[in-house]
Amino acid sequence: QVQLVESGGGLVQAGGSLRLSCAASGNIFIINTMAWYRQAPGNQRELVAAIAVRGSTNYADSVKGRFTVSRDNAENTVYLQMNSLKPEDTAVYYCNADVVEFGYDDRAYPGDYWGQGTQVTVSS
Secondary structure: OEEEEEEOOEEEEOOOOEEEEEEEEEOEEEEEEEEEEEEOOOOOOEEEEEEOOOOOEEEOOOOOOOEEEEEEOOOOEEEEEEOOOOHHHOEEEEEEEEEEEEOOOOOEEEEEEEOOOEEEEEEO
16 A cells, blocks of 8 residues: 655745645655646546656646646655646646555556545635
8 A cells, every 4th residue: 555645735825835745655656657646626636747657757738838847756755846827727636646566475466546536715
C-alpha cells in the first residue's frame, strides 16, 4: 500500500499564492507520474498539472503561467506552486500518484493512489 499525504491548502485573497505538497510513502519502487487534480462543487474532477519521473510537465490551460508543478524524487514528494490565484481556482485539490510498488510477495505491481484532498479557497 502507498499513502499520499497532502498539505498546504487554505484561504487566500485573489492574486495571492499558495504552495501545496504531497508526500508519498509505502513500499514504493518508483513513482511514474505525479499529478494534481481539483474538484469544485458541482463539477467533475479535472487535471490541473502533472509531472513525469524525468520532469516533463503538462498543465491545464486555465492554470498555465500561474501554477508550477515540481517534484523531489528522493523524497517522493510533489509540489504545486500556485500564484495569481483567482476565485475560480477554489476547489478541493487532490494529489495522484502512478506507482510501481512491492507487494507482500516482493514482486512489483502497478498502483494508482489518491490523497485525501486539501481545500483551496480564493476570495474575491
